Amino acid sequence: MSVKDKNIVIGICGGIAAYKITYLVRSLVKSSAHVQVIMTPEAKAFVTPLTFATLSKNPVYADYFDPNTGVWHNHVDLGLHADLLLIAPATANTLSKMAHGGCDNLLLATYLSAKCPVMFAPAMDLDMWSHPSTQDNVSRLQGFGNILIAPTSGELASGLSGEGRLAEPEDIFEAISTFFHDALPLKGKKALVTAGPTHETIDPVRFIGNHSSGKMGFAIAEVLQQLGAEVMLVSGPTALKTPEKVQRHNVTTAQEMLTQVEQHFEDADIVVMSAAVADYTPVEVASKKIKKKDEVFTIALRKTTDILATLGAKKLAKQTLVGFALETDNELENAKGKLARKNLDYIVLNSMQDQGAGFAVDTNKVTIIGKDLHTIELPLKSKKEIAKDICDIIADHQLAKGEQS
Known part of the structure; x- marks a missing residue:
């Protein structure tokens, strides 16, 4: 309601x-x-x-x-x-x-x-x-x-x-x-949100993945919808319930996520890439379960397509593009570099050094960096509250774009 x-x-x-x-x-x-x-x-x-x-x-x-x-x-x-x-x-x-x-x-x-x-x-x-x-x-x-x-x-x-x-x-x-x-600020806008991990298949029973729960991305999708946007959520494997009135596409691999995102990207006014997408995927996928026999087992990996960089390269003037960075060292410098390289409007920095932040918890502590390098540090809050702060910034950015056009 x-x-x-x-x-x-x-x-x-x-x-x-x-x-x-x-x-x-x-x-x-x-x-x-x-x-x-x-x-x-x-x-x-x-x-x-x-x-x-x-x-x-x-x-x-x-x-x-x-x-x-x-x-x-x-x-x-x-x-x-x-x-x-x-x-x-x-x-x-x-x-x-x-x-x-x-x-x-x-x-x-x-x-x-x-x-x-x-x-x-x-x-x-x-x-x-x-x-x-x-x-x-x-x-x-x-x-x-x-x-x-x-x-x-x-x-x-x-x-x-x-x-x-x-x-x-x-x-x-x-x-x-x-x-x-x-009166909703994002009424008439379309938003595309990614959330959760990707699973890169090794064999029929194993995969390469990460600890992302999808909670942050799902919270952002929910808040964007509450602000009036029509929201498409592309989610990796997670047991989270789909937010009310949000359309959802489930994917498993990084390639599947790329395919879905590219289908909806051009129509979106707002794109928030909060998914933890795998950087590498196996070169070959075994058709049968790999038996444990060698002391050392090596899997050849190749880079996955950088979805965020791909979108940043073809970002439209109407769009607000937001990425996430999870860092363990030189956090601010690395996040600023990613912001510039991938042509983002904002990047949300998570630090693994902050207690109560990161994967699989209900709270988060983030720093939001704008294209002009203006920085907003948010204290530890629930992910829903963090989502509201992020979405308020997105709404203001969309309003400014509307005034300029």
Whole structure:
């Protein structure tokens, strides 16, 4: 879901439709959104703060200061760290204050200081909704850039029937989900990611391989998809589950990986080569299992095609090409040399000297080096967090390319 990990502040006003927001909060939390509820003093007469606290798994804010806990609820922080502020149900009274700068409660103070996008879903009787002053306020709010989730027609609390009914929770959820999807920085972009090891066959039961688990590449594929990209993942042998909505091609050898990557390279805007591809492969593959008989056994090896250098040589102007380097000595110098030789936009340096980094673990510590040699050192984090940092840099690079074209 596109609401996953989003910080959503929901402001609830004093109207009978407040009960519908319980269903919305529950749906958002089930979809892994982080929900913070703010209630106007009047809203507490319709649904208790305890209900929303239980559903959102967060304390509910209704006043600037909580005398029981001594906690000051900072409206600036609430609006600053949110990805979206939704005001629903938005009463005629609150709409008027929003439109004209009124600020007599915590919700309105949060609205006036919010740096994030704002949605509002009105709910009121049909005559109140159709009144020219209400319609002027709605138009004024839309002129500010706020997003209207229009009320629907139906039975109203007054017993009348007409326009003014709060949009259904599932429709509000869909509006929020669509908003985040449309706002994704990599929407419309195609990404190609490689991950995992390659296995170079010696005989029917043996191979040359490495300790790569594929976790870093799979995390990058997942994050790129969450940022809106259409992702093709080419994976060597690994038992990892394919990230949601990511297309996957399984390969075994370096040659198979090269073949798959070349098929998709030209269409890709973003290429992240995180796979640990074998540098050498056996010259001959035995058709039967090689028996153990000699004290010393020698296998003739030949170089595999350097996939990253091959791609770098034909990189297109639209593309962001990212490589990985795992080093044990002269790490920074070796990574910078690889960056230049292979015509990369970025290289991600892993050091085998860092505890908790490298193969087969859930954490990593990397240094990201740009084509201009600008260096970003990231501390030890989960591979998912490292993936987010890398993908944010990729998204910024793609945005800059779009502005230049």
